[in-house]
Structures are given as structure tokens and as C-alpha cells.
Amino acid sequence: MPFDQQFRTHFERALAGEPVRYEIQVERPGGARWMQMEYTPLPGADGTVHAIAAQGTDITERVEREQRLKELNRELDQARRAALNIMEDAIEARWRLELTQFAVDHSADAIFWLREDGSIAYVNDSACRQLGYAKDELSGMSVLDVDPGLTAEYWAEHWQRLRTTGAVVLESSHRRKDGSTYPVEVHADHVEFGGHEYSFAFVHDISARKQAQQEIRNLTHIQSLILDNSTLGIALVRHRVFEWANPRLCEMLSLPMDVLCGTSTRLLYPAEEAFEFIGKEAYAELGRSQRFDHDIQLQRLNKPPFWCRLIGTALDPGLPDEGSIWMFEDITEKRAREEEFQQTGKMEAIGQLAGGIAHDFNNILQGIMGFGEILKMGMDPETVAHANTCEILKAAQRAAGLTRQLLAFSRKQPVQMEELDLAEVVRDSLALLNVLMGEKYEVSVNLEDALPPVRADYGQITQVIMNLALNARDAMPNGGRLMVDAFLCAQDDAALHPNHLPGPRVCLSIADTGMGMDEAVKQRLFEPFFTTKEVGSGTGLGLSVVYGIVKQAHGTIDVESAPGKGSRFCLCFPAVARP
Numbered sequence: 001m002p003f004d005q006q007f008r009t010h011f012e013r014a015l016a017g018e019p020v021r022y023e024i025q026v027e028r029p030g031g032a033r034w035m036q037m038e039y040t041p042l043p044g045a046d047g048t049v050h051a052i053a054a055q056g057t058d059i060t061e062r063v064e065r066e067q068r069l070k071e072l073n074r075e076l077d078q079a080r081r082a083a084l085n086i087m088e089d090a091i092e093a094r095w096r097l098e099l100t101q102f103a104v105d106h107s108a109d110a111i112f113w114l115r116e117d118g119s120i121a122y123v124n125d126s127a128c129r130q131l132g133y134a135k136d137e138l139s140g141m142s143v144l145d146v147d148p149g150l151t152a153e154y155w156a157e158h159w160q161r162l163r164t165t166g167a168v169v170l171e172s173s174h175r176r177k178d179g180s181t182y183p184v185e186v187h188a189d190h191v192e193f194g195g196h197e198y199s200f201a202f203v204h205d206i207s208a209r210k211q212a213q214q215e216i217r218n219l220t221h222i223q224s225l226i227l228d229n230s231t232l233g234i235a236l237v238r239h240r241v242f243e244w245a246n247p248r249l250c251e252m253l254s255l256p257m258d259v260l261c262g263t264s265t266r267l268l269y270p271a272e273e274a275f276e277f278i279g280k281e282a283y284a285e286l287g288r289s290q291r292f293d294h295d296i297q298l299q300r301l302n303k304p305p306f307w308c309r310l311i312g313t314a315l316d317p318g319l320p321d322e323g324s325i326w327m328f329e330d331i332t333e334k335r336a337r338e339e340e341f342q343q344t345g346k347m348e349a350i351g352q353l354a355g356g357i358a359h360d361f362n363n364i365l366q367g368i369m370g371f372g373e374i375l376k377m378g379m380d381p382e383t384v385a386h387a388n389t390c391e392i393l394k395a396a397q398r399a400a401g402l403t404r405q406l407l408a409f410s411r412k413q414p415v416q417m418e419e420l421d422l423a424e425v426v427r428d429s430l431a432l433l434n435v436l437m438g439e440k441y442e443v444s445v446n447l448e449d450a451l452p453p454v455r456a457d458y459g460q461i462t463q464v465i466m467n468l469a470l471n472a473r474d475a476m477p478n479g480g481r482l483m484v485d486a487f488l489c490a491q492d493d494a495a496l497h498p499n500h501l502p503g504p505r506v507c508l509s510i511a512d513t514g515m516g517m518d519e520a521v522k523q524r525l526f527e528p529f530f531t532t533k534e535v536g537s538g539t540g541l542g543l544s545v546v547y548g549i550v551k552q553a554h555g556t557i558d559v560e561s562a563p564g565k566g567s568r569f570c571l572c573f574p575a576v577a578r579p
Contacts, residue, residue, distance in 0.1 A: 020039040111200075120139060234328070249328055417553075455554075482512055526544055526557075557571055
């Protein structure tokens with residue numbers, strides 16, 4: 001506070017009887033001075049202060065000394081705190097250095113400090129463990145002693161490249177003290193320290209990685225062998241486009257791999273509607289169950305369509321863009337065999353039924369015909385009753401003919417099996433065949449010479465030829481051509497007809513240029529009483545009898561036909577082995 005205010009305050013305290021001492025800075029000529037003021041109250045007889053003794057002492061030098069001492073103490077305290085901080089930093093730095101050194105020494109990777117000449121300046125403990133040397137041994141060695149594939153010339157080139165780029169990553173091998181080697185990956189950096197250049201390198205043992213890579217290569221090779229040699233076609237499809245396919249699928253679709261990959265799966269379908277429908281069904285099922293498994297008829301380049309079992313597996317049902325794996329199994333032959341089995345079973349069942357009915361019916365007919373003959377013998381030939389009896393016997397004879405056909409179909413009719421030359425049977429039938437066909441039809445015959453014999457009934461084979469010729473004539477109402485061929489087929493077709501006897505076959509082919517038939521008719525062709533003719537124009541037993549006779553001789557029947565392209569029946573019988 002101002003000097004006069006301080007003076008008044010302290011003076012009033014002295015008047016009140018209180019001794020007062022205080023210090024104050026006052027302005028004097030020559031500069032400010034520090035004064036120590038003392039007020040001593042002097043009481044009178046009545047105890048009241050009558051006077052005050054005042055004394056002022058100049059204490060400027062003492063105050064300045066005290067202030068200087070305080071400043072020195074403050075500077076000393078700051079210096080002490082700075083020294084403590086420096087000491088703490090040094091301790092921290094030493095701890096960090098020791099921690100860093102510990103981390104370096106215990107690193108899983110080997111660490112090398114290398115000089116320009118390749119000599120080893122420093123290694124960590126891991127380097128010693130990997131190589132089997134002590135630190136003092138490695139300190140006197142060169143990198144050329146550690147890397148067996150390294151030469152002095154290559155090291156000089158490596159050093160220059162490292163100096164230029166600052167860092168290099170490479171794979172090499174290191175040699176242990178015992179002479180064994182192991183693969184390594186080196187991460188080298190160029191550094192300057194203490195006025196010298198060094199290569200600071202981390203070296204990682206990659207033996208496990210190399211072994212895993214080799215195992216992956218082996219597994220990949222095995223997988224490639226499996227995929228490349230699989231009997232199934234296999235493909236990776238994304239967005240309904242082939243991204244990869246194995247050789248078998250390329251063979252199935254008659255397309256090279258470089259053409260198939262990148263092509264839409266639309267090529268598998270005959271029409272856009274089928275492509276859209278199958279795609280919708282297949283991918284909906286993949287989303288539900290991650291698997292699609294159905295038999296589908298697919299098309300291919302420059303070849304007939306084929307039946308295929310199509311199996312799809314989604315890589316990730318929740319991510320359709322990841323694609324799916326598809327397997328293609330050509331089941332065309334399998335379906336043909338199944339249909340053959342089904343047809344054989346059906347025909348055998350029908351044959352058993354027809355044979356049983358025909359046998360019982362034939363017994364009834366024998367009674368009718370026997371009693372009819374007895375009845376006729378006692379009648380006057382001129383009477384109406386005799387004429388009616390003759391009509392009854394004629395009808396019975398026709399019925400007996402039908403039963404014989406049914407028995408032939410069911411293979412229950414007595415036969416005389418003998419060795420036959422099919423070409424000779426055709427020649428014997430040729431005259432009757434020309435009469436049967438008529439002038440509107442051309443009959444051409446092509447018979448191989450010296451065919452091996454077959455075992456069959458002569459009369460039945462003749463009946464087969466006639467039945468097929470009649471069937472061909474009915475298919476060519478405006479005339480046409482009938483072609484009869486007999487030839488030897490050395491190739492065994494057991495894949496399509498697994499129930500027939502193995503070995504070479506003698507084949508009889510009867511073809512026409514008629515109207516042909518569709519698949520629906522072909523499926524029922526050999527069923528008894530099945531006919532496409534008008535009512536009253538046929539019994540429907542002609543081809544059934546052919547089927548029964550051929551099967552009885554252990555033969556097979558193949559039918560080729562299409563609407564407007566005629567029909568061809570190829571009958572193959574086992575050839576009798578010649579001594």
C-alpha cells in the first residue's frame with residue numbers, strides 16, 4: 001500500500017500501545033531504499049501513550065543479499081531438479097536400451113550387422129541358435145561362411161544394390177556349424193552408424209513354410225490328376241459362365257478349354273426358355289440346400305443331345321457371386337440300359353401273361369375243333385348246318401393261329417434249334433418276299449459271304465423276315481424300298497445289351513423308306529396287340545412275335561426310326577464258334 005497509508009496504519013497501532021516493526025521500500029535521491037521502521041509507544045503515569053519513539057534503519061544491503069540468496073537457492077533447486085530429470089532420463093534410456101537388447105537377443109529371427117566387406121559385426125542369440133555357433137565365433141566370420149551360395153562378386157553387387165535401394169528382400173540358404181543347410185528369408189537394410197556403413201538384416205528360417213508350400217504343391221498336383229482324369233465333367237461357374245473346366249467336360253461338350261472357359265452355360269440348352277427355367281430352379285435349390293442333383297438332357301456342339309446327371313454345389317449359399325462347382329455325368333448309356341431292362345422286364349411279364357392265356361385258350365380250342373370235326377362227320381355236306389360247322393372250324397383255326405403267335409411271343413412254342421446261315425435263309429425267302437411286297441416296292445439284298453452260323457429255328461427266322469417285311473410294306477403305302485442286309489459284327493455291344501451272350505454277332509438288318517415313327521411309338525413297339533393301324537387292319541402281334549423269336553435265340557433288337565425318315569430293325573444273333 002502507499003507509504004503514507006502504511007505510516008498511518010502502523011502509527012495508529014503504536015498509539016494503541018503496540019510495538020510495531022515493519023519494512024518498507026522508500027524513494028530517495030539516488031534510487032529506492034529499503035528501510036526498517038520501529039515504533040515504540042511511551043506511556044505516561046496514567047498508562048496512556050504520551051509519546052512514541054521512532055527509529056528508521058537502512059536495510060537495503062541486507063534485503064538485496066537476502067534476495068540474491070533466494071535467487072541462488074531457486075537456481076540451485078532448478079539445477080537439482082534438472083539433474084534429477086537427466087538422471088531419470090538416463091535410467092530410462094538405459095532400461096530401454098537393455099530392453100531393446102533383450103528383445104534383439106531373444107528375437108525369433110536371426111539379426112546380423114554386416115560390414116561392407118561382408119564381415120560380421122554383430123549377431124543376436126537367435127543367429128547363434130540357428131547356426132550352432134557362439135557369438136565370439138561368428139564375430140570372426142564372414143557372411144560368405146554362412147551362406148554357401150554366396151560369392152564375393154555377388155556380395156559386392158548386393159551391397160551396391162542395397163546402398164542404392166536402401167532395402168532388399170531375398171531368399172537364400174544358410175549353413176549350420178554341422179554342415180547342414182536350411183532355407184531363409186532375408187530382409188536387409190542399408191544403415192549408417194558411427195560414421196560407418198552397415199547392412200542390418202533380419203533372417204527368418206522358412207523351413208516350415210517351404211515344407212508347407214511343397215505339401216500344397218503335392219496336394220495341388222494330386223488334385224489336378226484327379227480332376228484331369230476324372231470320368232466326370234467338372235466346372236467352376238460364376239454368373240452362369242464357365243470359369244474353369246476339366247478335360248472330361250471339354251470332351252463331353254466337344255469344345256476346347258480356351259473356348260469353353262468364358263462361355264455362357266446357355267450353350268447347354270436347346271432353347272432360351274429351358275436355360276431360364278433350369279437356371280431359376282437350380283439356383284433356388286442351391287440357395288436352399290447348397291446342392292442341386294437332377295438328370296437333365298443337354299445339348300453339345302455338332303453331336304446329338306445327351307442325358308446328364310447334373311450335380312451342383314454352391315461355394316457359399318449366402319454369397320451367390322462366389323460361384324458354384326458343377327459335375328456332369330454322361331448317363332446316356334446308363335439310361336439306355338435302364339430302359340432296356342425295363343422293356344425286357346415288361347415284355348417278359350406280358351409274355352408270361354400271354355403265354356398262360358394262349359396255352360389255356362389253345363386247350364379250349366382243341367376241344368372246340370375236336371367236337372366240331374366229330375359234329376361235321378355226321379352231317380350232310382349239302383345242309384346249312386354243315387356249312388355253319390365248317391365256318392366254326394375255320395374260325396377256330398384262325399384262333400389257333402393267334403395262339404401260336406402268342407406262344408411264339410412268350411417263347412413257349414416248341415422250336416427246332418439248329419445251326420443256320422442267315423444269308424441262306426434270306427435267299428430262300430427272297431422269292432416269297434418279292435411276291436409279298438408287290439410291284440410298287442423295290443427289294444435290295446446285301447449279304448456278306450461266309451458268315452458264321454447262328455442257332456435258331458429256320459421257320460421262325462423266316463417268319464421274322466416276313467413279319468418285318470409286312471410291317472415295312474404297311475409303312476410305305478405309296479411304294480418304296482426295302483433293304484435286307486446280313487453281316488458280321490465283331491464288336492461286342494454288351495454295354496447296351498448286358499444280358500446277351502458275349503462274342504461276335506451275326507446281324508440281320510431290315511430297313512425301309514417309309515413314314516417312320518416317333519419315340520412314343522418306339523417305346524411300345526413290341527407290346528402285344530399294340531398297333532398304329534386302323535381297326536381290323538392288324539392284330540398287333542407281328543412285332544411281338546418277332547421280339548419273342550429273337551429273344552428265344554438269345555438275340556437283340558435295335559430299332560432306328562424317326563418321323564419321315566423310315567425305320568431300320570437290326571437283329572443280332574450270337575455267332576456259333578467254329579472249331
